[in-house]
Amino acid sequence: MAKNNQHEFENSIMPWLGKTGKMMFVFMADKLKQHGLNMSMEQAIILKILHEEDGQPQNNMALVTNRHKATLTRLLDTMEKNHLVTRIPDPADKRVKRVYLTRHGRQHFESMIPVFSEAAAAIQKGLTETEITTLISILKKVQSNINF
Amino acid sequence: MAKNNQHEFENSIMPWLGKTGKMMFVFMADKLKQHGLNMSMEQAIILKILHEEDGQPQNNMALVTNRHKATLTRLLDTMEKNHLVTRIPDPADKRVKRVYLTRHGRQHFESMIPVFSEAAAAIQKGLTETEITTLISILKKVQSNINF
DNA sequence: CCCAATTAGTTGTATGTGCAACCATTTCAA
DNA sequence: TTGAAATGGTTGCACATACAACTAATTGGG
Numbered sequence: 001m002a003k004n005n006q007h008e009f010e011n012s013i014m015p016w017l018g019k020t021g022k023m024m025f026v027f028m029a030d031k032l033k034q035h036g037l038n039m040s041m042e043q044a045i046i047l048k049i050l051h052e053e054d055g056q057p058q059n060n061m062a063l064v065t066n067r068h069k070a071t072l073t074r075l076l077d078t079m080e081k082n083h084l085v086t087r088i089p090d091p092a093d094k095r096v097k098r099v100y101l102t103r104h105g106r107q108h109f110e111s112m113i114p115v116f117s118e119a120a121a122a123i124q125k126g127l128t129e130t131e132i133t134t135l136i137s138i139l140k141k142v143q144s145n146i147n148f
Numbered sequence: 149m150a151k152n153n154q155h156e157f158e159n160s161i162m163p164w165l166g167k168t169g170k171m172m173f174v175f176m177a178d179k180l181k182q183h184g185l186n187m188s189m190e191q192a193i194i195l196k197i198l199h200e201e202d203g204q205p206q207n208n209m210a211l212v213t214n215r216h217k218a219t220l221t222r223l224l225d226t227m228e229k230n231h232l233v234t235r236i237p238d239p240a241d242k243r244v245k246r247v248y249l250t251r252h253g254r255q256h257f258e259s260m261i262p263v264f265s266e267a268a269a270a271i272q273k274g275l276t277e278t279e280i281t282t283l284i285s286i287l288k289k290v291q292s293n294i295n296f
Numbered sequence: 297c298c299c300a301a302t303t304a305g306t307t308g309t310a311t312g313t314g315c316a317a318c319c320a321t322t323t324c325a326a
Numbered sequence: 327t328t329g330a331a332a333t334g335g336t337t338g339c340a341c342a343t344a345c346a347a348c349t350a351a352t353t354g355g356g
Contacts (some may be wrong), residue, residue, distance in 0.1 A: 012268035012269070012271070013271065013272050013283055013284060013287075014172065014176070014264070016283070016284050016287045016288075017165075017172055017283075018172060018173060018176075020165060021165055021169020021172075022213075022214050023214055023294045024162065024290070025166060028166075040344090042311090042313095045166075057335095058334075059333080066167075066171055067312090067314090068313070068314055069336090070314070070335085070337080071312065071313050074311080074313085074336095075312070075313090077336095078310090078311065078312085094320075095322070095334040095335070096334060097334080097335070116162070119162070120161075120162040123161065123290055123294060124161050127161075127289060131286050131289075134279075134282060134286070135161055135165075135283065138275065139161075139165065141274060142168055142172070142271055142275075145270060145271055146171045146172065177314085188341075190343095206305065207303080207304055215344090216343070217304070217306090218307080218344070218345075218346095219344070221305065221307085222306095223341085223342070223343090225306095226340090241303095241304085241352070245305070299354100299355100300353100300356105301353080301354085303351080304350085305349085305350085306347105306348080306349080307347085307348075308345105308347085309345090310343100310344090311342100312343070313342070316337105316338090316339095318335105318336080319335085320336105321332100321334080322331100322332080323330100323331080324329100324332090325328100325329100325330090326327100326329095326330105
């Protein structure tokens with residue numbers, strides 16, 4: 001029974017997805033460093049989601065990045081210290097703090113884009129268009145399995 | 149140009165792979181907690197690779213888990229404190245410390261297997277056999293892109 | 297044979313993370 | 327309307343992580 005379960009686990013997508021995700025994360029972090037962009041991938045992700053939608057409440061950012069709200073507090077502390085973002089209390093709900101990119105943060109994100117693009121291309125080198133769309137559609141299914 | 153790069157990045161597998169990997173990691177960590185297995189995913193991964201090959205040098209473990217050797221030092225410190233692993237110096241090379249599962253560590257890993265299996269099944273629910281093998285083969289290509 | 301370069305592991309420091317306990321504010325139901 | 331429950335954010339604590347500087351041991355080229 002245990003052996004059977006072991007076998008089942010070994011042939012699942014789980015370890016492949018975990019390992020590939022981790023490798024990609026480390027790869028990206030190294031790229032940022034190589035290009036002199038002095039920033040963690042965690043911070044880069046924050047810049048990205050704020051670039052997509054500025055002025056989000058912290059709690060929402062925790063939700064979309066799969067982090068705890070307490071983690072966001074510290075991550076944003078560091079980024080605010082480095083003048084990448086600012087926190088502005090929402091006048092309509094005094095509990096909420098909305099997070100905005102600073103000019104500096106926006107510039108920093110712009111300079112990351114070519115690095116991201118180059119790395120993204122390197123990562124999917126040799127994959128056909130079909131493979132890419134197939135991969136993404138499967139990952140969408142996996143995500144919906146996790147969320148419900 | 150920036151807009152073009154942005155577009156290219158948005159349609160790449162990178163954010164999908166990163167997000168899905170993170171979601172899966174959090175999902176798995178929650179499962180361990182729900183089943184009363186008082187252990188981080190990082191520690192669970194260490195148990196897994198030692199179960200596959202016991203007595204590895206720390207440095208090798210850092211390599212296969214994409215972590216820095218300094219990270220392994222602290223991770224194993226915690227696990228040794230909790231009697232999950234032991235470090236035994238290699239008599240043939242006094243620099244090397246080989247890491248072994250304890251009886252307790254092995255038992256702990258065995259009890260994780262059904263949880264892993266159940267979670268793995270939940271994650272790939274609704275995927276066809278073809279989709280699973282396709283996904284894994286694509287991830288192998290991505291991994292080889294990163295490693296070379 | 298010997299010393300410079302390499303390799304394995306640890307430590308200091310800063311950041312990232314989860315969890316529980318907490319505070320302030322808002323919502324909602326009796 | 328008001329007090330309990332829910333919500334957004336912070337803090338204390340323990341662990342996870344990267345990076346650089348370090349020690350100890352091994353290797354290799356002269």
